[in-house]
Amino acid sequence: MKALEVSHIYKTYNDITALKDVSFNVAEGELFGLIGPDGAGKTSLIRIIITLLLADSGEIHLLGKDVVKEYKYLRSRIGYMPGRFSLYSDLTVLENLNFFATVFGTSIEANYNLIKNIYSQIEMFKDRKAGDLSGGMKQKLGLSCALIHKPEVLFLDEPTTGVDAVSRKEFWEMLQELKQKGITIIVSTPYMDEAEMCDRVALLQKGEIMSIDTPQNIINEFSEELIEIKTPDLYEVKEKLRLEFGKNSAFMFGQSIHFSTSSKSKSKELLNEFFEENNFNIESVNIIEPNIEDCFIKLMTKDS
Amino acid sequence: MxxxxxxxxxxxxxxxxxxxxxxxxxxxxxxxxxxxxxxxSNEIRDANIAILDYSKDYQTQKIKEKILSSGYFILTVDLKAENEIDAVLKAGKAKLVLVFEHDFARKLEKTGKAELQIIADASDPNSAEILSNYTRAIVNNYMIGINNGLTTKTVVFTEPRMQFNPGLKSVxxxxxxxxxxxxxxxxxxxxxxxxxxxxxxxxxxxxxxxxxxxxxxxxxxxxxxxxxxxxxxxxxxxxxxxxxxxxxxxxxxxxxxxxxxxxxxxxxxxxxxxxxxxxxxxxxxxxxxxxxxxxxxxxxxxxxxxxxxxxxxxxxxxxxxxxxxxxxxxxxxxxxxxxxxxxxxxxxxxxxxxxxxxxxxxxxxxxx
Known part of the structure; x- marks a missing residue:
């Protein structure tokens, strides 16, 4: 059975198109990622799915129910963690958790099992005000509060934004555990490396879905040879490459340049010749395996 | 619940x-x-007043003493004629003018009634109201003292007039x-x-x-x-x-x-x-x-x-x-x-x- 069916969703704010013909399905028990840069429409899409916003047109069925007509039924079955920290910062950790448990008609004890692994990490701070917690602990508390009523589907809007690398990794491990417990999870993130943690991902750009697939399949679709170039003159080399091979051929990637062209064969030889002609200071040129970020950049720049 | x-x-x-x-x-x-x-509601103390006394008898003298010794008023001008009232108020020399009618004491004793007119500068309506009330309270107090032990009650009609703002209605x-x-x-x-x-x-x-x-x-x-x-x-x-x-x-x-x-x-x-x-x-x-x-x-x-x-x-x-x-x-x-x-x-x-x-x-x- 499908936990979520989204078909042909459109949404505009005044004149700005936020979502354009968005359709996808999520299977029960799946960990589904909505990946896209800021402003891609991730938050709008989640809010429409969880009955907080109305779409201009299109239909959504969540747990088999229409999200517009049966919002009351759905609301108690959804767990939602908004992007911004949205717990009461003047209440303590325990007070927050208690409040959300009671409001959802349950108690901490009843569903303690579900949140035990997460909550136990912040339990020692249970009398601290939520506003005084660190970013990672806030996320854990938020997740505990979103889970306390044992939702069937969990929506997380950019849960790892503003959280350090270690906490991010921990957070994804917690999501994997929740998945094992049979909860369908839909998570949005601007970090492309996190896509690889999802069962399937939808790549969202300017309100449109560019690709939906498993992370591995998306990587497999990257048909060209990818070359990593290391050089002290990153910016200059990148600009020269773009002049020579087109503006979508080279991208900065941390301390290196990732290069690919559609002329499939021998691009490495081609490059070495080009560098020799121009007398660049090049440290290394290697063929590497593409990761999801390369694919995403490729997809993003395909039309422009 | x-x-x-x-x-x-x-x-x-x-x-x-x-x-x-x-x-x-x-x-x-x-x-x-x-x-x-x-x-x-700040109490007003030492307000400047002027008095026009047509009678100048022992009753008006006593009432004036009561008023001036109350601590609320200071006599600045002793007026001679009615036409000076306006000028005194306009010049701001007095906030209140008291007018005792002719034969004040005689009228009070014979008929039991006498008139005291209070003319206030009501361009500042609150203090005008307060000052006029003070005056009336002092006069009434004085009359209660006189009437003590008498069979026929005597009354001084205090007649306040709000100069410049006759429409002062609400307290x-x-x-x-x-x-x-x-x-x-x-x-x-x-x-x-x-x-x-x-x-x-x-x-x-x-x-x-x-x-x-x-x-x-x-x-x-x-x-x-x-x-x-x-x-x-x-x-x-x-x-x-x-x-x-x-x-x-x-x-x-x-x-x-x-x-x-x-x-x-x-x-x-x-x-x-x-x-x-x-x-x-x-x-x-x-x-x-x-x-x-x-x-x-x-x-x-x-x-x-x-x-x-x-x-x-x-x-x-x-x-x-x-x-x-x-x-x-x-x-x-x-x-x-x-x-x-x-x-x-x-x-x-x-x-x-x-x-x-x-x-x-x-x-x-x-x-x-």
Whole structure:
């Protein structure tokens, strides 16, 4: 059975198109990622799915129910963690958790099992005000509060934004555990490396879905040879490459340049010749395996 | 029910942990009342007066002595003729002119009646009113002394005339006005801000997703502030009674019930404001400017409604505090019962119902 069916969703704010013909399905028990840069429409899409916003047109069925007509039924079955920290910062950790448990008609004890692994990490701070917690602990508390009523589907809007690398990794491990417990999870993130943690991902750009697939399949679709170039003159080399091979051929990637062209064969030889002609200071040129970020950049720049 | 209780608990925690809110809630009313009270009702001492005595007999002499020894007045000019009065007032040499008629003592003894005219510079209506009242009190006191042991009562007719502002009609009653103003502001502002804060902090999203119904959220927001505002009302009434000596002639229970109704009205207005404001600043702005100014200007608090242009008089009907001020004045000062204020009570009840229905209907189940 499908936990979520989204078909042909459109949404505009005044004149700005936020979502354009968005359709996808999520299977029960799946960990589904909505990946896209800021402003891609991730938050709008989640809010429409969880009955907080109305779409201009299109239909959504969540747990088999229409999200517009049966919002009351759905609301108690959804767990939602908004992007911004949205717990009461003047209440303590325990007070927050208690409040959300009671409001959802349950108690901490009843569903303690579900949140035990997460909550136990912040339990020692249970009398601290939520506003005084660190970013990672806030996320854990938020997740505990979103889970306390044992939702069937969990929506997380950019849960790892503003959280350090270690906490991010921990957070994804917690999501994997929740998945094992049979909860369908839909998570949005601007970090492309996190896509690889999802069962399937939808790549969202300017309100449109560019690709939906498993992370591995998306990587497999990257048909060209990818070359990593290391050089002290990153910016200059990148600009020269773009002049020579087109503006979508080279991208900065941390301390290196990732290069690919559609002329499939021998691009490495081609490059070495080009560098020799121009007398660049090049440290290394290697063929590497593409990761999801390369694919995403490729997809993003395909039309422009 | 359990959910509502949890919500109420949360609201009280918010209130008690935020000491700034507490200061606004309890400090502001007391400060405002004391400021308004003392600035406006400040006793006048050593006011300059002029006297025109046509009689110059032993009675006028005694009355003059009483007045000048009271500490409130200083004689600056002794007038000779009626035509000097205007000049003295215009020049600001005197705030008050007393005119004793011809044959004052003789008339008083023969007919038991004599006339003392009080002419006040009412370009400052409050002090004119106060000074004229002082004078009359002193004269009346003197007459009681004379009449003691006499069979035929003698009367001095004091005849005040408000120069420059003959239309001075309403006695300035600051406590009822301040009470209406404070209760409206505090209740409306606090509720609208607290709901707007949930929107601003993003917690409203989670509340909406929860099984809490809009009525539960609204009740949860109203009840705590209702209790706090009620305490405020009691504090203001006590201050008015003990500090400013406001009389309590009517039924205290009736007054308290009317205050509770007015608080409920203000809270519903606050919720209505919050449904249209996106964040705390907007809520604050609407509460302060859309409520404070019209209440001050149009409710009869400072300016008598009868003196307003017709259009503004009609507009003042839209000001709920206007009716509450009438109710307080009637109960406290005149000692009348519900029979005389039922109309105003119904009007405030009407406002409450309209605001409540509008807020529940406007309370959005979704974001925008």
């Amino acid at each position: 359990k959910q509502l209780l949890a919500f109420l608990r949360k609201e009280f925690l918010h209130i008690f942990r935020d000491y700034r809110t507490m200061i606004i809630l309890f400090g502001m009313p007391i400060a405002q009342l004391l400021i308004f009270g003392f600035v406006i 300035f009653m600051f406590v009822p006005g301040t009470m209406a103003l404070i209760l409206l502001l505090i209740s409306a502002m606090m509720t609208s801000i607290t709901i707007a804060r949930e929107k601003e902090m993003g917690t409203m999203e989670v509340l909406l997703i929860s099984p809490l119904r809009p009525t539960q959220i609204i009740i949860g927001k109203v009840v705590p502030y209702f209790l706090l505002s009620f305490i405020n009302a009691i504090v203001i009434l006590a201050l008015g009674f003990f500090v400013f000596g406001l009389p309590m002639r009517g039924n205290l229970l009736l007054l308290i019930s009317e205050s509770m109704l007015f608080i409920l009205m203000s809270l519903s207005l606050g919720i209505l404001i919050s449904t249209v404001s996106k964040n705390q600043q907007v809520a604050m702005f609407i509460s302060m400017f859309a409520l404070l100014l019209p209440t001050m200007l149009l409710s009869g608090f400072i300016f008598p409604i009868e003196n307003m242009p017709l259009a503004l008089q009609y507009l003042s009907y839209l000001m709920p505090p206007r009716f509450f001020i009438v109710i307080i004045k009637n109960i406290m000062l005149k000692g009348t019962g519900i029979m005389f204020v039922w109309k105003e009570t119904l009007i405030i009840l009407g406002f409450t119902i309209v605001f409540l229905i509008a807020s529940v209907r406007k309370f959005k189940q979704r974001l925008e």
